[in-house]
Structure formats: C-alpha cells, structure tokens
Amino acid sequence: MIEQSKLDTTQQARPAKRPAGPITRTLRVLYIIAAWLFALGVLIQTYLAGMGIFVNASWLKEHSGLGWSLAELSILSLILLFPCRFPRKIILLHLLLILDIIFQVGLVSFFHGFNLPLLTALHPMNAVLLFVIATLLAYNTLIWTRSTRRKAGA
Ligand code: HEM
Numbered sequence: 361m362i363e364q365s366k367l368d369t370t371q372q373a374r375p376a377k378r379p380a381g382p383i384t385r386t387l388r389v390l391y392i393i394a395a396w397l398f399a400l401g402v403l404i405q406t407y408l409a410g411m412g413i414f415v416n417a418s419w420l421k422e423h424s425g426l427g428w429s430l431a432e433l434s435i436l437s438l439i440l441l442f443p444c445r446f447p448r449k450i451i452l453l454h455l456l457l458i459l460d461i462i463f464q465v466g467l468v469s470f471f472h473g474f475n476l477p478l479l480t481a482l483h484p485m486n487a488v489l490l491f492v493i494a495t496l497l498a499y500n501t502l503i504w505t506r507s508t509r510r511k512a513g514a
Pocket of ligand 1: 421465468
C-alpha cells in the first residue's frame, strides 16, 4: 500500500515527456545552426587575430567587434535554449560556454585594466578551450536532436 502511494507520487512529480511539436523542432534546428555558426565564429576570430598580428593591426578592430558579437549571441541564444527542451547536459554546456566567453572577453578588457599581463596572455589559450566547448555543444545538440527524431519516427 505504502509502496503504491510512493509510486503514485513519483509519477505525479515526473510527468511523461510530451513529444516535440513542429515549433520545438524548428527551434531546435535554428539552435543547431546558431551553435555551429558560433563555433565557426570562434575559428574566424583566431584568423582575424592572426591578421591583426601579421598583416595590419587595424584588423584587431574587426576581431574585437566579432568577439563582442559572439558574446552577445551566446547570451541571446538562451531565448532559444529553454523552449527547445534540451537535456541537462546541453544546457550545462551552453552555460559553460557563456562563462568561458565572458572570461575570454574579460581577459583583454576587464582584467587587462589591472595590469596583469600573465593573466591577459591566457586569451589565445582560452580561445582553444572556447572552440572545444562550442564544438562539443554544437555536435552534442545535433546528435541528440537526430536521435529523438529517429525515436519519434520508429
Ligand atoms: C588565437 C586566438 C586569439 C588571439 C591571438 C587574440 C588576440 C587579441 C588581441 C591582441 C586583442 C587586443 C586588441 C586590441 O588591443 O585592440 C584582442 C582583443 C579581443 N579579443 Fe581576442 N584573440 C584571440 C581569440 C579571441 C576569441 C576566440 C574571442 C571571442 C570569441 C576574442 C575576443 C576578443 C575581444 C572581445 C577583444 C576586445 C576586448 C575589448 O574590447 O577590450 N578573442 N584579442
């Protein structure tokens, strides 16, 4: 009797997952596109930094502009993240990405003001980490979305 009532409470606490409707599926596709574009943006950032160092320092202005835009994109895409009903792993990866891009921008803006060059020098190294996180996020989101589609089709 007690076991049965326990089971009932658990079932009430965790309702059965609703299948994704066409709006959720479209938002997921948009999110995946944004996630891959973000990873590509990070790659382009490293190239623009190279242009600034080896071609002309004025390219660093483009680098800075794209860097701030990518930081904004990572925060704005939170609007897509929640209605997409992704699993916790993807939500955590997205939050980690936001933290890391804030750190990345902070290294050359906020922390730079404290005159700590050894810390600022982490900027290119953290770019590699940012690329890894961005690629993992885009890849995992793509694989998870494909697997849910396959299950729905089965
Ligand atoms: C190999 C990789 C990278 C190198 C060598 C590099 C180098 C630099 C340098 C030298 C500056 C200073 C520019 C100046 O003084 O005008 C800078 C600024 C900046 N970088 Fe990078 N960067 C790299 C990757 C990235 C990535 C991946 C992002 C973000 C996605 C990023 C975002 C920024 C931003 C937003 C600024 C300007 C900060 C401000 O407004 O003060 N960088 N970077």
